[in-house]
Amino acid sequence: MLAVSNLNELILFRNSKYIEDLYLNDNVSSEVSSNVDSFFEEVGIVLEVADGIVTISGLYNVAFGEMIDIVVPGIEPIVGIILNIEYFKVSAVIFSNDIDIVPGYLVMRKYILMSVPTGSALLGRVVDPLGNPLDNLGNIANKGFRFIEQIAPSIISRAAVTKPLETGLKVVDSMVPIGHGQRELIIGDTKTGKTSIAIDTILNQKTEDTLCIYVAIGQKRSSVARIAKLLKSKGCLNSTIIVAATASDTAAMQYIAPYCGCSMGEYFMNLGLRVLIIYDDLSKHAVSYRQLSLLLRRPPGREGYPGDVFFLHSRLLERAANLRSGGSITALPVIETIQGDVSAYVPTNVISITDGQIFLETELFSRGVRPAVSPGLSVSRVGSAAQNKVIKGMAGTLKLELAQFREVEGFTKLGLVLDDATKQLVDRGSRLTSLLIQKRFVPLPIYEQILLLFAALNGYLETIPSDMISVYENLFKRWFANSIYYHPISRSLSSMVFPKELVSFITWEFANNFSLYYRNNYNS
16 A cells, blocks of 8 residues: 655655556555645646746646746745646646746645736836836835736626727828727738827827726837837826836736736726727737647647637727726727738738727838828728717718729829819829828827818818928917917817818918918929
């Protein structure tokens, strides 16, 4: 009969390569078997460690997604999360370097599913997905913890999207509007301005009642530091949380980052506040999950991704909602395409999950049309219901004229002689395209967008060359801010009241002044 007298013998017994045979052997006493089983219900032993994956024997009662502590002599316990449960072993991923872990170390349950700290103390801070500060500004006094995996709000608890979330970008707010509680995808090739649109949206919330969470997945640390510095210089960091799982972090940290950011946002949503979350980007998130899945020996599918990669993003983005109780989460996920291929696996998944997409074209970006939003391929399926009613009335005309311009634009490159009507259409479309060009990190309030679009769509820019549109815009904003019309017009347009006669008068007055200015300074 086998007798187990102390912990060392128990560990040796548990790690024996003949354990399966021993358990099935009738000669092993029930007392010994019960002794071993009861001990290893709550404790495990490291069997193998490689590439951030720890294989553990024991932990019979552990739950999927539960946090564990790996006891390493001389240092703090290493935290991990259970992602595989098999008959004789479990597998966990760890969030730090695995160089200090060796087979034989004890593993303890933490008796809690993966959780992150929440609370208003996180605002203005740069943290990792576990809530640890990365900005050297001291510890964070959290208001408790929240599971990173939450059930999405039910249909009954949701309300319709009715309040606009304005980005400050003319091309987005006019043609691809976003509402609070919506999920709008930002998709395009690398270096086409996806992050710039997301940051502009955060900057435009400075004067609004919206809190922002920026989740950086797989980015360079220098890029995250630059974004934090920009938000601080613009006075927006105090209402923003930056969750950073950079390229130098483990795949496990990149995998949990968006769920952690969403849980931090749900704390504020449940208090009745509005939250905007940027996931930048989910392409790298899918790659990190593919890496973990392959290391966990899960069967690969299309493009090497596991079969549940759709569920990976759907369960995240379904948590964005506009609640009847007043709170909301608006999600702006970012997806990077390769050579404009939107039919790849992950892009098609996220397109089908979200409520619309802002598609950025490399060709437009190269031509200097920035933001390089494609009016034809970009769409917002629910945002128009929440769009500012004044700008909504202009959006239909704007889309139609830009569509007509795109149809005949190709003929201008062939050097063909155009008739007067077509030439007028091309000139008008060129001016509209120039008007929609906007510098990075300079969002426009909605009333300025309305005034500029009104001038363009009602013929007040007909005498101005397209290359002078930016000069017109800058001078108009300066003139309007110092005019007696500023306060009544800005209040009316912001509250969706359109004093058409007054707007027509001030637009006509400035157009005449600018024409005189142009003739005196630019016409020889």
